[in-house]
Amino acid sequence: MLCAVCGREGRGFCWVSPRRSDIQRTFKRFCSMACQEIHQQRFKGGHVIDPTHNENAAVVAVLQVLGDYVAKIGMDKPLTDYSREQILQLIETVLDGYFAHLRATTPDDVPF
Numbered sequence: 788m789l790c791a792v793c794g795r796e797g798r799g800f801c802w803v804s805p806r807r808s809d810i811q812r813t814f815k816r817f818c819s820m821a822c823q824e825i826h827q828q829r830f831k832g833g834h835v836i837d838p839t840h841n842e843n844a845a846v847v848a849v850l851q852v853l854g855d856y857v858a859k860i861g862m863d864k865p866l867t868d869y870s871r872e873q874i875l876q877l878i879e880t881v882l883d884g885y886f887a888h889l890r891a892t893t894p895d896d897v898p899f
Contacts, residue, residue, distance in 0.1 A: 791815035792822040796839055802826060848888030849881050856880045 788797045797816030800823045817823040818839065860873060869877070 788816040790818040790822050792817060792825050796841075798839070844892075845885045845888060849884035852880055852884035852887075853877075 789795065790797050791802075795818040798818050800817040800820060802815045802817070802823060803812060815826065817826065856877060860869065
């Protein structure tokens, strides 16, 4: 099940509505205590969400391609000086690196 707040993979945190005879109980799953607190506070307040294992792996996986791209543009150039096309290419570079990492780490014996 997905997190009821952010839509990421649920990781064992949950909330079940109180038992009442006039309504059906609802069940919600969360990815972290931060999302569960956000739900309990009715989305008031700003919390940082704990990254999942896959998200941490993605950060490490894209460092090389991201560094190569930034070196190509110029390491001394601030991000605010990037053109719109350069920002879009930066995003595409990060996403391509992430998906390449997923393809490289997917086991060969996937049953589907």
